[in-house]
C-alpha cells in the first residue's frame with residue numbers, strides 16, 4: 377500500500393496514529409540533531425521529522441533526500457512544537473520509522489513553489505513541473521469545477537451534451553482554418569472546426585431541442601492578443617426559442633456559476649444596445665464597473681475658430697472625477713498615451729474645473745470661461761473634476777477615447793478584479809463593411825437572423841440592418857456571443873447573396889445546411905461562451921494561458937513537446953504533399 381492518507385488530511389485529531397504517506401520532497405531543513413521535510417502531494421503538505429537520537433541511520437538517509445524525490449514513509453502522528461496554523465496539517469508532524477525512495481529526481485530547473493524563480497519559457501518547457509506548483513494547480517481545479525457546474529446547470533435544464541466531429545470542413549466564424557490532409561483522399565483536406573456551429577444547428581433539425589458541448593475550437597489567427605490557436609467553448613443551442621429565452625437561460629448559467637463557485641449573488645444582468653455601447657463607451661464590450669460615459673460636444677464647441685474642433689467629425693470627452701489637481705506631468709502622460717500609434721489620437725484637450733470654481737483649459741485662447749462653463753454643464757462636472765476631450769473621425773475617436781477611459785479607470789482603481797459587472801450587448805448590426813475586400817461581411821456569422829422589421833433594409837441600407845445577435849460582456853471582456861438563427865432556405869439564400877456568395881459557392885460550402893432547412897427546421901438559436909476566458913476572469917488572472925494545462929506560446933508553439941515540427945518524407949508522400 378502506498379498511502380493510508382494524503383498529505384493534506386492529517387490533523388491534531390489523528391495524534392498517535394501510525395500512517396503511511398507518499399509524495400514529493402518539497403523542502404528539507406537540518407536543525408542540529410533533527411531533519412524536517414515537507415512532503416507534498418496534490419492535497420497539501422505534511423511535515424516529516426527524522427531524529428538523530430531515535431534512529432541515526434534513518435536520519436542520515438533522510439538528509440540525503442533531494443528536492444522533488446518521490447518517497448514513501450511510515451511513521452506516527454505527533455504534535456508539533458512550533459505550529460503553523462496557516463495550513464490544516466500545521467499542528468502535527470510525522471515521526472518517521474520507515475523510509476523508501478520511490479524515485480529520485482534531478483535538480484529541477486526552477487523552484488516548485490508559489491513564488492518561483494522560473495521564467496515563462498522555462499516554465500512552459502517543463503510545464504509538468506510548473507503544474508506541480510499549488511498556485512498553478514489551483515487554476516486547473518477551478519476550471520474543473522466550472523466545467524462540472526456548467527454540466528450540472530445545463531443537464532438540469534434538459535440540455536444533452538453531444539460530441540461533434542473534429543475533422544470537418546470550413547465553418548464560418550471568419551478566421552483562418554487549420555487544415556488536415558486526408559491520406560485516403562489525396563489532394564483533399566479536412567478543416568478543424570472554428571466552432572461546431574453548423575452541427576449544432578443540424579442537431580436542432582434532428583429535434584434534439586437542447587444541445588451543449590464543452591468543446592475544443594481551432595482558429596488560425598495571429599496570437600498578439602491573449603488568444604490560443606485551440607481554445608474551449610461552452611457551446612449551446614436551443615429550439616423553439618426567441619432571443620429573450622436564450623438571454624434568460626444563459627443569464628441563469630452565469631449566475632449559477634458565480635453562486636456555486638464564488639458564492640456571489642449576481643443581480644439581473646443589465647442590457648445595452650450595440651448603438652448605445654458605441655455611443656457612450658466607444659466599444660462593443662464596455663467595462664461598466666465604472667461610469668465615466670462619453671459626452672458628445674459637437675453642439676457646444678464648434679464655431680469658435682478652433683480648427684481642430686471645427687474640422688472634426690466628432691468631438692467627444694469623458695469626465696474624470698476628482699482629477700482636476702492632476703499635475704502637468706500627469707496630463708502629459710495622458711497625452712502621450714492617446715498619441716501612441718495603437719491608439720492613434722492626434723492630441724488631447726483638457727479642462728480643469730478647479731476646487732475654487734475657476735475653469736482652466738488647454739484651449740483657453742479659443743474659449744472664454746463662460747463658454748467653458750457650458751462644457752462643464754454638458755458633463756455634469758463638479759468642482760475638482762477633469763474633463764478630457766478627443767476630436768477627429770467619429771469611429772477612430774470613439775475607439776481612442778475608449779482606451780483613455782479604460783486607462784483612467786485603471787488609474788483611479790475602478791477596475792478591481794474582484795468586482796464583477798456583467799452586461800448583455802444587444803442588437804448588433806447584421807453586416808459590417810470590409811474595406812479591404814470591398815464587401816459586406818457577417819458581423820457574427822452568416823446564419824444569424826436579421827431582425828424581421830429590418831429585412832427590407834438589406835437592399836437599401838445593409839449597414840443599418842440589426843441582427844438578433846447578442847454578446848455577454850464581463851468587466852470589459854466579451855465572454856460569450858450568439859444569435860437567433862435563420863431557419864428557412866429562402867432567407868438563408870438571401871443572406872448568402874448579400875454576403876457576395878454566388879449560388880454555387882453557397883451550395884458548395886453550406887448546401888448540407890440549406891438542404892436540412894427543407895426537411896422541417898425548427899426556429900432555433902444559441903450562444904457560445906469562451907470557457908478559458910471565463911475561467912481566467914473567475915480566477916482573477918490576466919491571461920487565459922494560466923487556466924490551460926498545456927498552452928501554446930505567442931508563436932503558436934508548444935515548447936514542451938516541440939510542436940509544430942517537420943514530418944518525414946514518407947509521411948508527406950503518403951499524404952501527396954510537397955513542401956516547398
Ligand code: ASP
Pocket residue numbers: 549570571572573612857858859902903904
Ligand atoms: N458559433 C458562434 C461562435 O463561435 C457562437 C454562436 O453563434 O452560438 O462565436
